Amino acid sequence: MTRTPSHFAVFGRPIAHSRSPHIHAAFARQFGIDIDYRRIEAGRDDFAKQLSVFGDAGGRGANLTLPLKEIASSACSLVSPRARRAGSINTLTRSDDGWLGDSTDGIGLVADLCQRHQLDLRDARVLIIGAGGAARAAAAVLIDAEIAELVVANRDIARAQKLCAEIDPRGRSIACDFDALHGRDSVDLLINATSAGHSGQVPGLPTTIVGKTTIAYDLSYGAAAQPFLSWAVTADSARQIDGLGMLVEQAAASFAIWHAVQPATAPVYDALRAEVGFFA
Numbered sequence: 001m002t003r004t005p006s007h008f009a010v011f012g013r014p015i016a017h018s019r020s021p022h023i024h025a026a027f028a029r030q031f032g033i034d035i036d037y038r039r040i041e042a043g044r045d046d047f048a049k050q051l052s053v054f055g056d057a058g059g060r061g062a063n064l065t066l067p068l069k070e071i072a073s074s075a076c077s078l079v080s081p082r083a084r085r086a087g088s089i090n091t092l093t094r095s096d097d098g099w100l101g102d103s104t105d106g107i108g109l110v111a112d113l114c115q116r117h118q119l120d121l122r123d124a125r126v127l128i129i130g131a132g133g134a135a136r137a138a139a140a141v142l143i144d145a146e147i148a149e150l151v152v153a154n155r156d157i158a159r160a161q162k163l164c165a166e167i168d169p170r171g172r173s174i175a176c177d178f179d180a181l182h183g184r185d186s187v188d189l190l191i192n193a194t195s196a197g198h199s200g201q202v203p204g205l206p207t208t209i210v211g212k213t214t215i216a217y218d219l220s221y222g223a224a225a226q227p228f229l230s231w232a233v234t235a236d237s238a239r240q241i242d243g244l245g246m247l248v249e250q251a252a253a254s255f256a257i258w259h260a261v262q263p264a265t266a267p268v269y270d271a272l273r274a275e276v277g278f279f280a
């Protein structure tokens with residue numbers, strides 16, 4: 001008797017570059033689970049239709065990437081508290097009542113920072129650059145990780161203010177634009193959550209926010225991480241880390257939601273790292 005594989009997919013535009021099918025296939029092999037995980041190109045205009053077609057064809061779960069994470073709640077019958085708080089959905093799970101929306105980006109980031117890179121976030125002074133979906137997910141988990149201070153700086157300050165107000169109603173985080181970073185002390189952890197690197201750009205930041213012990217983390221990886229991490233080297237940061245580990249960890253968290261088993265991430269990360277290369 002032949003088993004029918006379960007259907008999963010990652011939706012986004014552009015999508016051809018996505019490594020999610022390889023990552024999920026590697027996780028599935030660890031447990032002998034038969035999955036069919038494909039890329040589906042969809043933007044804001046055609047996402048609802050594409051998701052409906054996927055669901056009707058037996059789709060059980062989906063990951064979402066740009067530009068869908070912040071608009072996907074309209075396709076969900078239920079959204080998890082952490083995804084609601086982050087205002088961002090990257091994982092959909094089919095239920096009898098419709099799609100359940102969740103966000104694993106934040107836990108992927110913390111797993112990479114704390115487990116793979118052995119960072120202690122307690123009492124850390126953290127600066128996030130950017131205020132999009134990934135920055136929101138990162139800010140939410142960092143606030144919960146007992147950090148000492150969170151500053152969110154964005155080109156469009158209104159977006160940073162909205163993020164801080166919605167994610168941190170107790171008002172401990174500070175929103176600002178890049179100009180306001182001049183004169184601020186250096187931070188322990190500097191996270192680039194902008195998409196500037198995808199067009200080869202670095203946000204215009206003062207190097208004074210980087211000290212001898214500052215760890216610079218770019219959520220993107222590969223060529224997109226090079227501009228910011230190169231800038232961080234020039235600014236004399238202690239370490240530079242790209243978002244490849246976060247990518248694998250957020251995928252593992254999605255996999256655990258769908259299959260109720262926790263995959264080993266180290267071998268998958270190592271294989272991907274060999275392909276992507278180290279930041280140089």
Ligand code: NDP
Nearest residue numbers: 130131132133134155156194195196203219220243246247
């Ligand atoms: P969004 O489109 O939601 O947000 C983009 C952010 O980048 C905005 O804050 C925008 O500022 C800012 N920005 C864009 N261009 C520039 C520029 N030239 N200078 C300064 N700021 C700029 O994207 P996401 O939040 O979804 O993704 C952000 C990054 O995180 C991407 O590189 C993505 O690949 C990465 N990512 C990595 C993941 C991983 O698993 N490793 C998971 C999720 C995301 P403004 O508001 O002013 O327009």
